[in-house]
């Protein structure tokens with residue numbers, strides 16, 4: 374173990390936890406033990422946690438108190454069953470956006486951190502996390518890395534959508550990354566001329582893990598392969614991909630180039646990751662943090678092997694509980710036991726479709742996930758200006774952006790959106806805005822933020 378690794382693991386990280394009042398080390402120990410318990414024990418503990426958060430929300434959080442009172446739900450009955458639970462209302466992003474303050478528990482005392490979602494349905498949200506949420510989320514990710522032999526403090530590389538707001542921001546991130554034994558690259562910097570520099574730094578750093586967007590890691594892998602730069606002695610244990618769907622071809626190339634397996638992290642930006650892929654290739658639900666329902670169009674749970682819409686109840690955030698929250702993705706439960714021996718339940722999530730990829734005239738392609746980070750930057754600069762958006766690629770170089778305008782500076786927000794899209798996809802693209810009163814859901818219930826009318830190799 375290097376001195377920097379040891380410093381990060383034993384001094385810097387525990388100190389940071391102490392200062393934030395978090396306890397991820399204790400949570401990690403608990404989660405490391407609970408994953409081996411029997412599935413009955415795991416599910417029974419999970420149900421206790423569902424009762425805890427629902428009862429607490431019904432008693433103390435204004436939105437739920439009102440909503441549950443309307444259906445005559447008796448919350449003195451703390452021992453409710455699943456049959457009772459499915460009668461309580463589901464919630465949508467719009468509910469949280471329109472009633473944000475009512476989702477907060479006024480009785481909660483403790484440290485709160487604020488976050489915002491990337492707006493994967495074209496709509497960004499403000500969310501708040503308490504220390505329990507932060508501690509358990511970090512512990513679950515740490516546990517998943519541990520499945521691959523990646524230890525806390527060991528050298529990490531991250532490639533993700535970090536926009537720096539200025540020199541000071543970049544410097545403070547660099548200092549933090551140094552002590553965390555972390556090398557962070559912004560996925561927005563993925564351009565041919567930066568890839569060479571990024572790859573050189575990675576080879577020197579010798580990470581145990583690369584974490585980030587598959588589209589960014591794939592771009593790096595393609596560059597390495599096309600330029601014959603493969604380095605067999607890097608010793609990377611896993612490439613953890615997150616936030617976007619990836620195709621089998623992308624994963625295959627990433628694994629070939631980096632000489633290790635890829636593992637998925639699945640979650641949503643409202644809560645962070647809560648499903649992780651183990652070395653046997655199965656996706657395990659972190660049941661200690663989440664309760665997931667897979668529901669058909671009538672709202673009934675689907676059977677193992679079938680697919681339904683994903684609804685999430687997060688079990689750890691007592692300050693801003695999300696109960697039966699529509700994530701907007703399609704997935705399904707899987708029966709059986711994983712060969713890795715862990716008894717955390719299994720699930721699958723629908724993979725990316727060809728229509729999620731932006732193909733350009735110069736042959737380059739981008740995952741539509743890039744649009745989310747553009748939207749996030751626009752929301753940050755002009756809050757409440759764009760309530761919802763959907764980009765449709767009409768032809769190889771033209772895009773239509775439907776915008777549901779809000780009360781803010783809509784024109785400026787649209788201008789920034791256009792600038793950032795051109796920065797990402799090239800100046801030659803044509804962008805046309807169309808203001809609309811709503812963006813309709815797909816038949817699946819999912820709200821899509823990108824639709825391509827262009828077929829690969831057959832541009833219109």
Ligand SMILES: [Zn+2]
Nearest residue numbers: 651655711713
């Ligand atoms: Zn497994």
